Amino acid sequence: MTGRPQPLPRSSFLAFVPVTTRWHDNDVYGHVNNVIYYAFFDTAVNLLLMDAGVLDPAASPVVGLVVETRCTYFASIAFPEIIEVGVRVASLGTSSVRYTLGIFKKGEALASAQGEFTHVYVDRKSQKSTPIPDAVRAVLDELTDEC
Helix, strand or coil: CCCCCCCCEHHHCCEEEEEECCHHHECCCCCECHHHHHHHHHHHHHHHHHHCCCCCCCCCCEEEEEEEEEEEECCCCCCCCEEEEEEEEEEECCCEEEEEEEEEECCCCECCEEEEEEEEEEECCCCCECCCCHHHHHHHHHCECCC
């Protein structure tokens, strides 16, 4: 049995995406609700792909669908904090990619939360698994963890 994961440092990630928390992200306990972290993961990954010009959410013929995700929490964040989502590709297959992501308070050295997020690429019309397009793969290769 392995122990609880420890928070990763910023140096574990190859790209960062700033995300602003929103008023309605906080729950009755005064911190960002756990389910919102998954939206932060999704937002960061898709913004990176969109900014690289390899994803048009409304029109790309091949898209990545989330098939698995998980998150470990270390420290609370709350509105109105600006967070930075660290991204790296942990595993790149023929039709799937597994990301490692970290949620950092602005300027913090260690992740407040971290997790994994897996996309399987499918043909938009048929919803059948298909190889990751070359242009997308090139962007993902730049985010691949060589360790």
